[in-house]
Amino acid sequence: MTVKQQEITSREGEILNLLVRSYIHTATPVASVHITKKIKRVLSPASVRNVFKNLSTKGYVKQPHTSSGRIPTEKAYRFFVDSIVGAYGDELEDALLLKQRDLKNLQRHIAMKLHLVSGILGRGAVLGTMGFEQLFTEPEFSEQNMVIQFGRxxxxxxxxxxxxxxxxxxxRVTIVIGKENPTxxxxxxxxxxxxxENNELFYTAGLMRMDYERIIDFFIRS
Known part of the structure; x- marks a missing residue:
């Protein structure tokens, strides 16, 4: 059993994944009432708020304002990604390797469908980068400092x-989240x-709020 599994109960994990998924799609704090409408088990808003409190104590969610809902922390995204990636095994790696044989088409679809930037890391340089125009439509990039931060x-x-x-x-594939990156x-x-195949690296980059489920589904099924 991993540390994450020891820390989080089944109910907490279910609620946390719903919260992360909602925040990815809306970029707004998630209220307990929203969770009660999405979760399969019967829970009151008060019960969900108690789970939020436990998750906050464990470092998985935070509350940006006293009267607002919760947003996921980097630790929550890691839990979420590990939950969904583990279900695919080698399927994701095999699918990515196959799609890389038509890089231009792959990059074009990543930009248009996923609103992410992609490129190749080779010989210490970033090559063939594509997707800035679509990525910068995300609300976070209305602040100029976020544009500068992403460029750096x-x-x-x-x-x-x-x-x-x-x-x-x-x-063959790794997802590196937030401060796990060395910058x-x-x-x-x-x-x-x-x-x-030539030992260069293909990367897909974006906000920590990127839609990981859609990315994986795109690589495997599109």
């Missing part, structure tokens, strides 16, 4: 290529990195 994040990805290569030592600008960013 991408610049530093190329400088830390060896770090991402090391994370891929035992697999100061990564607080609100995530990147999906995969190993190409």
């Amino acid at each position: 994040f991408l610049d530093n990805i190329s400088k830390k290529q060896s770090y991402y290569t090391k994370k891929l030592s035992r697999k 100061l600008e990564s607080n609100n960013m995530s990147v999906v990195v995969s190993l190409m």
Whole structure:
């Protein structure tokens, strides 16, 4: 049993995943009433708020304002990603490897359908980057400092290529969330990195709020 499984009960995990999924889609704090409408089991808003309190104590959610709902922390995104990636096994790695054989088409679809930036890390440089126009329609980028932060994040990805290569030592795909990235600008960013047949790295980068489920589904089923 992992640490995450020991920390979180089945009910807490179910509510946490619903909260993360809702925040990914709306970018707004999630209220307890919303969870009661989505969860399969019968729970009152008061019961959900008690779970929110437990999750907050454990570092999975936070409350930006006293009267608002909750938003996920980086720890919550890691729990969420581990929950969905584990169900696919090697299927995700095999699908990504196949799609990389038509990189231009893959990048175009990532930009248009997922609103993410993608490119190739090769020989210490970022090559063939695509998708900025679509990504910058997300509400977070209405603030200029977020645009600057993301630009610096991408610049530093190329400088830390060896770090991402090391994370891929035992697999072909890895999802690196927030401060797991080795750069100061990564607080609100995530990147999906995969190993190409020529040992260069293909990356898909965006906000930490990126739709991980849709990304995985896109790679496997599209």
